[in-house]
Amino acid sequence: MRPEELLHTTPQGLYSPAGDFFIDPTRPVARALVTHGHSDHARAGHGAVLAMAQTLDIMAIRYGEGFAGTTQAAAYGARVEVNGVGVTFHPAGHILGSAQIALDWRGCTIVASGDYKPGADPTAAPFAPVRCHVFISEATFGLPVFRHPVPADEIAKLTSSLALFPERAHLVGAYALGKAQRVMALLRTAGHDRPILLHGAMERLTDYYRTQGIDLGETRPAREATAAERAGAVVLCPPGALNDVWSRRFPDPVTAFASGWMRIRARARQNGVELPLILSDHADWDELQAAIRATGCEEVWVTHGQEDALVHWATQEGLRARPLHMVGYGEEEGEGAAPEPPVSPTNPEAAP
Amino acid sequence: MNRFAALLDRLAYEPRRNGKVRLIADYFHHTPDPERGWALAALTGSLSFRNAKPGLIRQLIGERTDPVLFALSYDYVGDLSETVALMWPAPHGLNDTEPPPLSAIVHALTHMGRAEMPAVLASLLDRLDETGRWALLKLITGGLRIGVSARLAKTAVAALGERAPDEIELVWPGLAAPYEELFAWAEGRGPKPETEDPAPFRPVMLSHPLEDADFDKLDPAAFRAEWKWDGIRVQAARAAGLEGRHVTRLYSRTGEDISGAFPDLAEAFAFDGVVDGELLILREGRVQSFNVLQQRLNRKVVSPRLLMEFPAHIRAYDLLVEGGEDLRELPFEARRARLEALIAAHPTEGRLDLSPLVPFATWDQLAAARADPAAHGAGEDAEAVEGVMLKRVDSLYLPGRPKGPWWKWKRDPHSVDAVLMYAQRGHGKRSSYYSDYTFGVWTEAGELVPVGKAYFGFTDAELVEIDRFVRRHTVNRFGPVREVVHTPTEGLVLEVAFEGLARSTRHRSGLAMRFPRIARLRWDKPPGEADRLETLERMIGDESHAPRRAKAVLGKQPSPAGEM
CATH class of the missing domain: 3.30.470.30 (DNA ligase/mRNA capping enzyme)
Known part of the structure; x- marks a missing residue:
């Protein structure tokens, strides 16, 4: 049997002919399995969605309750059958509720890992390698220049800057889902106990994380903070807001950005970032290799990112490897570098 | 070395002059002699290593990495020092121990012979983390390129105590790294260093x-x-x-x-x-x-x-x-x-x-x-x-x-009416504003051609107006740069004042402006009525006498070979 009979690429995303479902489709389909809640993987408008309960909650927060015809909640490690294909969700360590999806059918196992990170994260269930024949990996940071530093050291850069510039607000660009909450959790672990100010775009998701038992300390809407509260405060906002009119309410801020891309100096400078925090929710070069090896797979398919380098490495390791040339991932929220929101000519001040 | 590397790292991202001074002064304040003195030497461009050069770096990384992966990485990062710093396959465990201090590194790079240098440099790279390797490679390739002038570093020394930057300049020429007596004096702990330079700099008087x-x-x-x-x-x-x-x-x-x-x-x-x-x-x-x-x-x-x-x-x-x-x-x-x-x-x-x-x-x-x-x-x-x-x-x-x-x-400056073509966000306090402007004038063919870039001259209120214009009239985006509408009927005319014009082969217009700034916003003027390139060309003709040929200066006869 060829693995492609179980799963192959289509313009809408990965499709299983055997089970008649898609994984993380980029357009509305009849039946979708969703790995995690980031908007480039989880889209509204599918007929039926199977995902982790937390992912379904996140989709409902972002798209409204009617985001899909029907929904079915999965649980880590619990195998279900979809049209005769075995489907098991396993933790991916990327964000809250993120999962790898293992398919088994006629003795062949394929793992679609979505986005994943093996490193520690207080806000996500830890990544668990799954034995398989074919491992489908992202390659967002698939170059040997990407080796993520220790997260606590990156947070220390932020706290020492707060000590050096106690009168300046520290604007930290971070994706509203996952990264923002991870930054808060890391700050609390580092002993930072002041209220953290939030951009309007992250309030609801942060509240949701709290309902899931994740302690993020005291947060307040940035728009309600007084000048004294803004001075020397950590303010979390989506990356696009860093250079937007929204940021003008903070006089002379320090501009920080929490992202794996901050490893590359030119990337940080192009975005006007003064304090780059190298904090990624994706596997780095070494972690990609370790994760692939741990699956014991014979074949690697690479979805998006730096496919060439990862395929080159895997081939030299004696694995069959090929890029899937998938488009539409890693662009919206994965870790793209500060996409700007579209400009509204009528009301440019409308940012929350 | 870790502290120095962290300093360089922060400086590379800090756009404000005062912010840089504070970062450097903070480092000097918390770093003992002689470490901070060697850092001062590096920041003032006083270090040079004869046997450690960029070619050696390429050789070392070539011996240690897959050429395909190196090529892909270098292509992606775009900077040799940075690529090597990030890719360097450091053996695990070694960089858990404190790496050698900056003083020891400077000593090693200064005194090692050509034959020993590869091994010395490789072992240093093994023991440093990414930022440390980047800083070390910047030291070796020369030119830190982090936007810190010697003057700025001396200003940070002055900020340690009550001294004025000019006082530091005054004693500087006679001093050598690691500048222990300079720091002692700046901190009010020691006497003024005696300058041994017979012809030191005297701070100038300005108007x-x-x-x-x-x-x-x-x-x-x-x-x-x-x-x-x-x-x-x-x-x-x-x-x-x-x-x-x-x-x-x-x-x-x-x-x-x-x-x-x-x-x-x-x-x-x-x-x-x-x-x-x-x-x-x-x-x-x-x-x-x-x-x-x-x-x-x-x-x-x-x-x-x-x-x-x-x-x-x-x-x-x-x-x-x-x-x-x-x-x-x-x-x-x-x-x-x-x-x-x-x-x-x-x-x-x-x-x-x-x-x-x-x-x-x-x-x-x-x-x-x-x-x-x-x-x-x-x-x-x-x-x-x-x-x-x-x-x-x-x-x-x-x-x-x-x-x-x-x-x-x-003298009153020259001025032209030009059309705003591109805008880029500024730094620091202006980081959310489009405050760097590229403007152009019309060619005979009716095209706009850029003639200069200006980022000051306007008031804060005018900045807000231009920023709003840019955000509402963007037709294209290139990273941090926005192209704004600039047709004969739609666009913003800027009155640009400048000190002089020169021919330039580096600009598409063939002209370079000296010291351009925004003098006025001409909301009243349709872009089609902005100035033409010919007007600027005539200004060159008026204002500068063409440089004479070298042969005329030397009094030689013209020869075909001498024609340039």
């Missing part, structure tokens, strides 16, 4: 721009006027050294030693003393435009040919020291008399002459001279005059920019 409202308060009889030359402010110092040999140095206005770039001037200086004046290029006795001077300044190698084609010259306007006597506490008039006598007594083959006084009795007379220098004594050099300087007859030579004794009164 304030004159506004129309100032004239009522100023008495013409209390001032002398000189031409304000469009060259470079320099200080030439000559003194007898330890073994009776004369030391001659040329300093920029910030105290940087630029003697190496002007060996011709150093040789021509025939007396002991310190002269304040303007560096100019003279050909056949005539001052050349600033653009000609720039052609000499931008060269890395000072070749004999360069010396002949761009003969440097100092037009002196003040005398700070004569022989061993410090004249700075004498009034201007007395210094001027000493300067005139000294120059008359020491002909220097045309390399040093006196900047003449401009006679006037009333402000109106001076205004007339300023408007037409050629008819008021500047003669053929008039095009190198950018205004007049006013100096009180009783003014002492005070470092810095004291208000009152010296004034500069520039």
Whole structure:
């Protein structure tokens, strides 16, 4: 049997002919399995969605309750059958509720890992390698220049800057889902106990994380903070807001950005970032290799990112490897570098 | 090394001058001697390693990485030092221990021979983390390129205590790394370091721009006027050294030693003393435009040919020291008399002459001279005059920019109406604003061609207006740059003031503007009525005398080979 009979690429995303479902489709389909809640993987408008309960909650927060015809909640490690294909969700360590999806059918196992990170994260269930024949990996940071530093050291850069510039607000660009909450959790672990100010775009998701038992300390809407509260405060906002009119309410801020891309100096400078925090929710070069090896797979398919380098490495390791040339991932929220929101000519001040 | 690397890392991202000073001062404050001294040496560009060069870095990384992965990575990152720092396959465990301090690294790089260097460098790279490797490789490749000048680093030393940056400059020339006595003095713990340099830099005196409202308060009889030359402010110092040999140095206005770039001037200086004046290029006795001077300044190698084609010259306007006597506490008039006598007594083959006084009795007379220098004594050099300087007859030579004794009164700048084409976000306080503007004028074919870039001149209120315009009229985005609408009927016209124009092969328009700034926003003007390229071309024709051919200067016959 060829693995492609179980799963192959289509313009809408990965499709299983055997089970008649898609994984993380980029357009509305009849039946979708969703790995995690980031908007480039989880889209509204599918007929039926199977995902982790937390992912379904996140989709409902972002798209409204009617985001899909029907929904079915999965649980880590619990195998279900979809049209005769075995489907098991396993933790991916990327964000809250993120999962790898293992398919088994006629003795062949394929793992679609979505986005994943093996490193520690207080806000996500830890990544668990799954034995398989074919491992489908992202390659967002698939170059040997990407080796993520220790997260606590990156947070220390932020706290020492707060000590050096106690009168300046520290604007930290971070994706509203996952990264923002991870930054808060890391700050609390580092002993930072002041209220953290939030951009309007992250309030609801942060509240949701709290309902899931994740302690993020005291947060307040940035728009309600007084000048004294803004001075020397950590303010979390989506990356696009860093250079937007929204940021003008903070006089002379320090501009920080929490992202794996901050490893590359030119990337940080192009975005006007003064304090780059190298904090990624994706596997780095070494972690990609370790994760692939741990699956014991014979074949690697690479979805998006730096496919060439990862395929080159895997081939030299004696694995069959090929890029899937998938488009539409890693662009919206994965870790793209500060996409700007579209400009509204009528009301440019409308940012929350 | 970790602390120094962290400092460089922060500095590389900090856009504000004051922020940089604070970061460096904070580092000096928390770092013991001699570590901070070596850091100061690195920041002031005083380190160079003969046997550790960029070629060695390529060789080392080539031996350790897969060539395909290196090529993909280098292509992605775009910077050799950074790619190597990030890719370096450090053995696990080694960088858990404290890496060697900066002083030890500098020592190793300075003293190791060519044969031992690869192993030394590799073992250092093994023991550092990514930031440490990046900092080390920046030290080796020279030019940290983190936007820190020597002056800025010295300002940070001054910020450790009560000293002024100029005081640091004053003692600097005689000092060497690791500068322990300098730090002790700056922190108020030790005596002033004795300078061993016989010809140190003296901090220069600067002027304030004159506004129309100032004239009522100023008495013409209390001032002398000189031409304000469009060259470079320099200080030439000559003194007898330890073994009776004369030391001659040329300093920029910030105290940087630029003697190496002007060996011709150093040789021509025939007396002991310190002269304040303007560096100019003279050909056949005539001052050349600033653009000609720039052609000499931008060269890395000072070749004999360069010396002949761009003969440097100092037009002196003040005398700070004569022989061993410090004249700075004498009034201007007395210094001027000493300067005139000294120059008359020491002909220097045309390399040093006196900047003449401009006679006037009333402000109106001076205004007339300023408007037409050629008819008021500047003669053929008039095009190198950018205004007049006013100096009180009783003014002492005070470092810095004291208000009152010296004034500069520039000629009115040129201006054109240009169309805003691209805008880029600024830094620091302006980081959310589109504050860097590229503007263009119309060609004969009816196309807009960029002629310059300006990022100041506007008020805060105007900045908000332009920013709003940019955000609402964006037609294209290129990273941080936005292209705005610029058709004959739609767009924003900017009145751009500038000091001069030069031909340039680097710009598509063939022109380069000097010191452009936004003078006014012309919301009233349709872009189609903005200026044309021909207008600017004519301004070049009017304002600068074409540089003469080298062969004419040398008095040689033209030869085909000499045609350039």
